[in-house]
Amino acid sequence: MSKEFLDEREFELINIIGPKLGLNQRDISKHMNISLGMINMLIRRLIAKGFIRIKQLNKRKVEYILTPKGLAEKMKKSVKYTLKTINSIGLIKKCFKEVLSGLV
Numbered sequence: 001m002s003k004e005f006l007d008e009r010e011f012e013l014i015n016i017i018g019p020k021l022g023l024n025q026r027d028i029s030k031h032m033n034i035s036l037g038m039i040n041m042l043i044r045r046l047i048a049k050g051f052i053r054i055k056q057l058n059k060r061k062v063e064y065i066l067t068p069k070g071l072a073e074k075m076k077k078s079v080k081y082t083l084k085t086i087n088s089i090g091l092i093k094k095c096f097k098e099v100l101s102g103l104v
Contacts, residue, residue: 006051006073009034013042014074017052017064024061046070 006014009032016023016031025043029036043064046052051070055063066074 006049006077009038009042010046010051011074011077013039013046014051014066014070018066018071018074021063021065023064 012032013028016028023031025036025039029039032039043052047054050067051073052064053067055065057063
């Protein structure tokens with residue numbers, strides 16, 4: 001498995017950080033319904049992988065920002081998910097047609 005791979009929690013965190021500036025770890029923790037310690041670990045992991053960076057706003061406040069690499073990964077996974085969903089819908093549609101043709 002590649003070190004650059006994003007797991008589900010990391011991807012969810014990137015999706016939260018992307019459009020919402022000014023969220024702190026406590027806000028993210030509540031939104032994702034996981035512990036503050038886990039959020040801290042995920043953020044550190046994403047920084048190490050180069051997907052997000054921290055901008056120090058003042059002594060006590062930071063801002064989490066997606067890097068170009070993080071944005072590219074977010075887009076790539078979003079496209080993959082969309083294509084998988086479209087494929088699943090096609091398979092369901094095919095199954096419905098088969099079932100309905102068997103009823104006629």
